[in-house]
Amino acid sequence: MSFLLILLVAVLIVFGIPDIRRSLISRPVFRIFKRILPPMSVTEREAMEAGDVWWDGELFSGQPDWFSLLATKPPTFSADEQAFIDGPLEQLLAMLDDFEITQHQRDLPSEVWDFLRKHKFFAMIIGKEYEGLDFSAAANSYIVTRIATRSLSVAVTVMVPNSLGPGELLTHYGTQEQKKRWLPALARGEELPCFALTGPEAGSDAGSIPDRGILCRDVFEGQEVLGIRLTWSKRYITLAPVASVLGLAFKLEDPEGLLGDKRDIGITCALIPTSHPGVVIGDRHWPLNQAFMNGTTSGSDVFIPADWIIGGIDYAGKGWRMLVECLSAGRGISLPALATATGHNAQRFTGAYAYVRQQFGLPIGKFEGVQEAMARIGGLNYSIESTRRLTVTALCEGYSPSVITAMTKYHMTEMGRHVMNDALDIHAGKGIQMGPLNYLASGYQGIPISITVEGANILTRNLMIFGQGATRCHPYVLKEMEAAANEDEEQGLREFDALLLKHIGFACGNAFSAFWHGLSGARFANAPVGGETIRYYQQLSRMSRALALCADVSMLTLGGELKRKEMISARLGDVLSHLYMGSAVLKRFEDDGRQQADLPFVHYAMAHHLHGIGQAFSGFFQNFSKPWLGRLLKFLVFPFGNHYQRPADEHARTIAEAMMTPGITRERHTFLSYWREDETDVTGHMELAFLAMHELEPVYKRLKKAQKAGELASDLAGEVLVEQALENGLIDSEEAAQLTRCERLRMRAIAVDSFAPEPIQQGRFEPRDVV
Structure with missing residues (x-):
């Protein structure tokens, strides 16, 4: 007891008296810190200092303020933005034929170029004082995403002048003479x-x-x-x-x-x-x-x-x-818009196809193997759209969060890649045959474009997310680096000493809290809401503590080497990213009014993100450069083991059924998808077939029953099915007319394009009419 008392007094003296603390603790640590400080090039330092910290800083703090996040209002459109969305945007979408653009003209038609210039699609970020539209990040994101659901080529053409480029750079840094010379001409489309x-x-x-x-x-x-x-x-x-x-x-x-x-x-x-x-x-x-x-x-x-x-x-x-500085904002809008378009289209039209396309007398979406892939589409699309909204909210709040936009770009485009792969798997032959009826092929070919531009995804994940996040988002590290870089060493030491004391308290608090959350399953962690989502807030808070702890230990033990240990740092970046995307899912659920129909999507998305966090931590602990320290951290974070599981089958089945059911939930989840009420349209043919089959569901059930009873042959389709059903008295004349139309739509929906052979050899695709 006396020994413990003496030890406590010694600790209090060492840490409580500044001169003793600086001499015994801070000065040696200061020298070590200067020695292990990662060397940075000028470009690295400028990238590190660029942009803002927003919710990513809260997640790195170990104590995210959920009340503050939920209190942030989602952005809305101004009257001018809404008028543009309802007017010129819809007119543009009706003009676009992506197959004609990509396969025949290999350029935008002249009338599309003229329309884009006339209606200032290239001037969304230019101020009204220079004749631009001066649209918000929310409107910019919405417009580019909706265009991308129709044509990736047109979306890229629109997004680039509204992202990193002369317009953005001139707006922020140009001289008055340069702005007057160029911005009005760019806004009018006279200059490209x-x-x-x-x-x-x-x-x-x-x-x-x-x-x-x-x-x-x-x-x-x-x-x-x-x-x-x-x-x-x-x-x-x-x-x-x-x-x-x-x-x-x-x-x-x-x-x-x-x-x-x-x-x-x-x-x-x-x-x-x-x-x-x-x-x-x-x-x-x-x-x-x-x-x-x-x-x-x-x-x-x-x-x-x-x-x-x-x-x-x-x-x-x-x-x-x-x-x-300019790229961080554009990165959070442009490529994520393409990924969002992929998610919305895949969910809407894969759900429709899975209902329309039948095998063994059932829609293929009723088979559990297909439902598993459909659930990934629906669950990941919920995360994609949630992440888009939260990042746009930050931009509309006036932030330029470089770490958040890097996470958004990387993970949204990767989720878009997985969603598209599942959509192609379900569509099978219909997805791989190019033609005017294929609404997936062009987007599938464009996925690698999103992956590689504005920072290739490998670079973004391995160097940018945690490389910047560990320094920018940490409450003390950047300030300590600045103190260590102070040319006046004594002044730097005094600054470092004050920061170090706080940093030690921060680290100790995170270690104890991470372990306590692990022991208690985070059941005592604060949450801003009750109900079915409360445990997700608690688990994200728990993992926030764990991230703060592991990041501190990594930076302390690896120092400058951490920059080269990309597999280690990338896993911590994955933890931060899944924390951010999980936060986005929960905020969207609250912003949308806690829709009960959305709960299966929320459960699926949150299980996906928590499992992603668990997998990232497992790889981190297993491969940490000091194995004994990796095992210690694993024990502190997961004292009873890592129990985060993949999404449950029950939620997968519910999501698949929701994707095959017309109604408000389907509309809310795919509201950015464009389709035209035209059975020859690239997406309209599938949507119309889907809706018609649902309208005639009682008739189809009656015919299935007759087939099982032997009253009607089981291999009938199209006009033959209608004739036989009418002859056998299974339908009346009005139903026969409706069924004729529906069967025509259904057969077109499952059809694929074929072409006259001679024109193909000359580089011209002339599709046969699909009957």
Whole structure:
């Protein structure tokens, strides 16, 4: 007892008296911290400092404030936005024939280009003072997603000028002269922009851009001016083949010291008319059979005046910071919109097909093997749409959360990939035969586009999510890094000492809380609601504590090595991501008024995310570089074992049935899908067949009963079925007319396109009429 008392007094003295604490604790830890501090390049540091922290910071804190999250109002559309959605957007969708666009024209029709320009689809992010639409992130996301349910090529064409590009960069950083010169022309569609960043040897590593600009003086328009002599070669540049203005990222050098002593100025962005002498555009790539304009641009020894730098000469060398700040918002809208379109379409039309397509006398959606795949589509689509909404909410609140948008981009596009694979599996032959009736093929081909652009998914998962999240979202690490980098070491030590004391308390609190939650199953954790979702809030709070604990231990023991231990850090990033997506699911359920019909989808999605967290932690513990420490962390987090299970079969069956049932739930879950009431339409033919079969469900049941009783042959379909049923008195003349129409729609819905052989050999697809 006396020993414990002496020990307690010693601890209080060491930690309670600042001079003793700094001498015995803080100074040695400070030196260790400076030694293990991950070395960062300029581009890494600027990326780390860019953007904001929002709900991701709460999840990293170990104590997420659920009341604050649920109190955040979901965004709504302004009157102008709603009018645009109801008017020009719907008119555009009715114009689009994706098979014609991708297979025949391999470009947008001229009338579509003209419509996009006239109605300012390229100007959603440009302010009204410059004749733009000035739409919110919510409207931008909605519009691009809805277009993508009809044509990925058109969606990409619209989304790029409204994401990272000249319009965004000019709005935030352009001089007044640049804004007046370019923004109204961009808004009116008189100018079409592209932005060139990626080159043959510079993709993820922007610091390795080989494109060079040399500051010099030369003659421009008859006068000697300060300018830049540029040489560049870029690829994968969307809209480059048709752009009239080129945004260009390059490394600027000042060998003559025209701006001062610094010779390597750094990454810089400039705006160049493509008509300028020496600018080369026109060549196209062909991105996986899609028709959006994507290609190369180059130039050799091209002179431009220095005031073409975006923001003017004062922004020379600030290009990378500008890019990452703008990219974080665009990344949360553009590619997630394509993934959302995949989810909505897959759920709506796979559900319809699974009901219309029958085998062994039953809709294929009644078979449990098919239901398992359908449930993944419905459950993941619920998560996809929930994540889209929460991320858009952050953007509409004025945040530019770089970690959240990275998580959103990576996981939504990956879930979109899984959803599309399941949809193709269920559709089988109908999904793989190209033609005007195939509503999956173009989207399937476009999935890798979402996976690779705006940060390839492997890079995003392994380097960005936890790499930025561990530093930006942690309540103390970034401040400690700044203290360690202080040139005044004593001042840095004092700052570090104050932070370290708080950090120790934070870490100890997380360790004890994680273990207590593990022992109690988190049943005493706070939750903002009751009912069937209360346990999910408690489990997410528990895993938030576990993440904070494991992140601290990882950074402490691995230091700079953690950046290279990508498999370890990526698993912690997966935990953070599933926490975020689980939060999005719960918030959507509350925002939608706790719809009871949504509960199976919520249960499925939450089981999926908790199981994902459990799997990520299992891999983390198993492969931690210090095995004994991995085992200790596993015991603290899961003292009775990891019991997170995959979604239950009962929820899978309920989701599959909901997908095959017309009504408000199906409409709410697939409201972004576009279809036209036309039986020759790419999606209309399936929707009309689905609805007609449900309307005649009593008639079909009567005929099935007659077939089982031997009163009607079991192998009849189409007009023959109608004739035999009418002859046998099983239906009346009015029902015969309805059944004739329904059978025509049903046979068209399960049909696939075939083509005349000769035109195909000439690159022209002429589909036979499907009867």
